[in-house]
Amino acid sequence: xxxxxxxxxxxxxxxxxxxxxxxxxxxxxxxxxxxxxxxxxxxxxxxxxxxxxxxxxxxxxxxxxxxxxxxxxxxxxxxxxxxxxxxxxxxxxxxxxxxxxxxxxxxxxxxxxxxxxxxxxxxxxxxxxxxxxxxxxxxxxxxxxxxxxxxxxxxxxxxxxxxxxxxxxxxxxxxxxxxxxxxxxxxxxxxxxxxxxxxxxxxxxxxxxxxxxxxxxxxxxxxxxxxxxxxxxxxxxxxxxxxxxxxxxxxxxxxxxxxxxxxxxxxxxxxxxxxxxxxxxxxxxxxxxxxxxxxxxxxxxxxxxxxxxxxxxxxxxxxx
DNA sequence: AACGCGACCTGCGAGC
DNA sequence: TGCTCGCAGGTCGCGT
Numbered sequence: 001x002x003x004x005x006x007x008x009x010x011x012x013x014x015x016x017x018x019x020x021x022x023x024x025x026x027x028x029x030x031x032x033x034x035x036x037x038x039x040x041x042x043x044x045x046x047x048x049x050x051x052x053x054x055x056x057x058x059x060x061x062x063x064x065x066x067x068x069x070x071x072x073x074x075x076x077x078x079x080x081x082x083x084x085x086x087x088x089x090x091x092x093x094x095x096x097x098x099x100x101x102x103x104x105x106x107x108x109x110x111x112x113x114x115x116x117x118x119x120x121x122x123x124x125x126x127x128x129x130x131x132x133x134x135x136x137x138x139x140x141x142x143x144x145x146x147x148x149x150x151x152x153x154x155x156x157x158x159x160x161x162x163x164x165x166x167x168x169x170x171x172x173x174x175x176x177x178x179x180x181x182x183x184x185x186x187x188x189x190x191x192x193x194x195x196x197x198x199x200x201x202x203x204x205x206x207x208x209x210x211x212x213x214x215x216x217x218x219x220x221x222x223x224x225x226x227x228x229x230x231x232x233x234x235x236x237x238x239x240x241x242x243x244x245x246x247x248x249x250x251x252x253x254x255x256x257x258x259x260x261x262x263x264x265x266x267x268x269x270x271x272x273x274x275x276x277x278x279x280x281x282x283x284x285x286x287x288x289x290x291x292x293x294x295x296x297x298x299x300x301x302x303x304x305x306x307x308x309x310x311x312x313x314x315x316x317x318x319x320x
Numbered sequence: 321a322a323c324g325c326g327a328c329c330t331g332c333g334a335g336c
Numbered sequence: 337t338g339c340t341c342g343c344a345g346g347t348c349g350c351g352t
Binding site: 032035100101102117138139140141142197198199203305306 | 322323324325326328329330331
């Protein structure tokens with residue numbers, strides 16, 4: 001999937017195009033894309049139709065749109081046992097999106113031809129010069145959309161990256177840690193968590209419960225930049241190692257963000273459909289056999305956790 | 321309790 | 337040409 005930079009690029013695009021607009025019609029073309037909405041297609045549509053999108057928020061790789069109005073609010077009031085005569089509560093539910101490996105959220109005119117892997121179409125209230133459809137396209141169907149309750153975050157408001165701070169988070173994303181660039185990310189707490197684990201450092205930085213937003217690409221890139229072997233035990237890192245690693249993750253994420261998100265091929269496009277190009281700056285991921293730009297040694301690929309790990313065998317030594 | 325692995329999907333390129 | 341295999345950026349739930 002899109003990792004943090006790609007998702008953030010999508011978030012910014014969506015925010016511009018959908019904030020304040022109302023979801024008027026929902027069409028689910030493939031129910032597998034809303035399988036995380038346990039109450040089914042009818043309930044999904046009923047929750048969304050007539051609801052207004054208030055904002056677009058991200059935590060790690062999860063995106064959500066807090067909603068107001070629509071049938072979902074009735075549902076939430078019932079769930080909380082509120083009398084219907086009480087004033088409408090603050091938004092307590094949201095449309096949640098996860099892009100999985102291949103998901104895209106596209107803003108398009110209804111006249112545009114249907115994408116091959118179009119899964120959900122959301123029609124938006126009309127607005128001059130704004131396309132009227134939000135389409136969820138997903139080849140591999142690891143991603144999806146669902147409506148979820150918003151709950152208080154365990155560690156304060158979520159925000160950052162110019163986002164408006166939100167005190168609530170979808171229940172399904174409540175376990176996701178802050179990302180390395182979140183102003184409330186705690187390096188010390190992360191370090192202590194590493195020490196309490198007995199696993200490879202790469203497994204740890206891919207664990208969204210410890211630090212969010214990092215996927216296989218940026219894990220390899222951050223480890224390369226920090227000169228750490230992916231198999232180094234997480235509980236063997238000393239504070240300077242942890243700091244170097246998180247600083248490296250920040251650097252690769254920021255660089256990718258400034259370049260509009262990484263994209264290898266047409267699967268990864270931003271909300272307007274244009275590709276990023278950070279792939280050109282990769283130093284380790286996918287660079288098998290090419291010389292390390294620091295030392296000239298050939299980058300090696302090894303299989304780890306059923307996926308590839310790319311590293312420089314000279315710069316990233318594994319002490320025994 | 322924590323960890324590691326398979327499952328969930330489609331499509332593409334390499335090799336035979 | 338067409339088959340199989342391995343591979344692709346993620347997450348979750350199950351088994352140990």
